Amino acid sequence: MQLFVFVCAAAMILVGAIGVIVRSHPVHAALSLILTLFGVAVLFVAQDAHFLAAVQVVVYAGAIVVLFLFVIMLLGVDKAEALRIDPVKVQRPLAVIVGLGLFGLVAAAIVRSRDSLVVRGRGIDIASGEAGHDSNIRQLANDLFSNHVFAFEVTSVLLVIAVVGTVLLARRPRSGSASDTSAGGK
Amino acid sequence: MHLAIASPTTTWYLVLASLLFAIGAVGVLVRRNPLVMFMCIELMLNAVNLTFVALARKLGDIGGQTTVFFVMVVAAAEVVVGLGIIVSILRRRPSATADDIAELKG
Numbered sequence: 001m002q003l004f005v006f007v008c009a010a011a012m013i014l015v016g017a018i019g020v021i022v023r024s025h026p027v028h029a030a031l032s033l034i035l036t037l038f039g040v041a042v043l044f045v046a047q048d049a050h051f052l053a054a055v056q057v058v059v060y061a062g063a064i065v066v067l068f069l070f071v072i073m074l075l076g077v078d079k080a081e082a083l084r085i086d087p088v089k090v091q092r093p094l095a096v097i098v099g100l101g102l103f104g105l106v107a108a109a110i111v112r113s114r115d116s117l118v119v120r121g122r123g124i125d126i127a128s129g130e131a132g133h134d135s136n137i138r139q140l141a142n143d144l145f146s147n148h149v150f151a152f153e154v155t156s157v158l159l160v161i162a163v164v165g166t167v168l169l170a171r172r173p174r175s176g177s178a179s180d181t182s183a184g185g186k
Numbered sequence: 187m188h189l190a191i192a193s194p195t196t197t198w199y200l201v202l203a204s205l206l207f208a209i210g211a212v213g214v215l216v217r218r219n220p221l222v223m224f225m226c227i228e229l230m231l232n233a234v235n236l237t238f239v240a241l242a243r244k245l246g247d248i249g250g251q252t253t254v255f256f257v258m259v260v261a262a263a264e265v266v267v268g269l270g271i272i273v274s275i276l277r278r279r280p281s282a283t284a285d286d287i288a289e290l291k292g
Contacts, residue, residue, distance in 0.1 A: 006194040009204050020225050021213035033225050036206075040232045047243045049221065049251050052258075059258055064228065064265050071269050072221060092216055099212035106204035114197045117244055137191055137229045139248045140255070157257050162263035163290075169270035172277075178197055 005046050012039030024080040030068045037061045169172045199240035207233035220272050224265070231261050260261040 012035055019032030037060045044053035144152060207227060212283030235254045244248025 001192045003247050015231050017209040026221050029222050029225055032225050044239055047239045049239045096216035099208045103204055103208035105194045110200045117248050140251055143248045158263055162266050166266050166270035170273045
C-alpha cells in the first residue's frame with residue numbers, strides 16, 4: 001500500500017515537473033505545477049507530516065499558483081512561447097547534460113551515504129500516534145514556539161517588508177509622474 | 187528483500203527529490219519566460235522540502251518539519267516580491283524574455 005502511494009505520488013510529481021518545463025503555454029505550466037505540488041503533499045502525508053501537507057495544499061497549490069495565474073492573465077502573456085526555435089545553439093542539450101549530471105552526482109551521494117543515516121534526534125517518533133491523532137501538529141508547535149520562536153517573530157517582519165515592497169514595485173506610476181512611463185516607452 | 191520492496195525507504199524519497207531538483211534546474215536553464223523560470227524555482231524548493239520531511243521522519247527529529255515551515259513562508263514572500271518585479275517589467279515591455287532583461291535598466 002505504501003509502495004502504491006509512493007509510486008502514484010512520484011508519477012504525479014515527475015509528470016507535473018516535466019510538464020512545467022516542456023509546456024509552451026504558461027497557463028499549462030502553472031497547472032502542471034499544481035499537479036507536482038499535490039504529489040508532494042501526498043508524500044508529506046505518507047511521511048506523517050500532516051500539518052505541512054495541509055499547508056502545502058493551501059499555501060502552494062492554493063495561493064501561490066493562483067498568484068501565478070493572476071499575473072499570467074493580468075499581463076496578457078498567456079500566449080504560447082515558440083519552443084521550437086532554440087535561441088542559443090547548444091543551450092538545451094547542454095542544460096539536459098548539466099541536469100543529468102546534477103542528478104547523477106546527488107543520487108550517487110545519497111546511495112553511497114544511505115548507511116550513515118542513523119537517528120541522532122531526541123528520538124521523537126513522528127510515526128507513533130501515542131499522543132493522539134494530532135501528535136504531529138503538537139510536536140511541530142512545541143518545536144516552533146520554543147526553539148524557533150525568534151525566527152518565527154522575524155518572519156512577520158519579512159512578510160511586512162515583502163508586502164510593502166511589492167505594493168511599491170507593482171504600483172502604477174501616478175499621472176503626475178508621467179515622465180517616468182514616457183521615458184520607458186522610448 | 188520482499189519487505190524492503192513493500193515499503194519505500196528514505197533513500198527512495200531522497201532520490202525522487204534529487205530528480206525533482208534536477209528537473210527544476212534544467213527548467214531554469216532552458217526556459218526564457220520569466221514566469222516559467224519562477225515556477226521552476228518553486229519546483230526546486232519543493233524538492234528540498236521533500237528532502238527535509240523525509241529526513242525528519244528518518245532521523246526522528248521534528249526540526250526538519252519546522253524548517254520546511256519556514257521555507258514555505260520565505261518562498262511565499264519570495265514569490266510575492268518576484269512577481270511584483272516581473273509585473274513591473276512586463277508592463278513596460280510585454281512579451282519580454284529573460285534575454286531581453288539581461289540588464290535591469292528600465
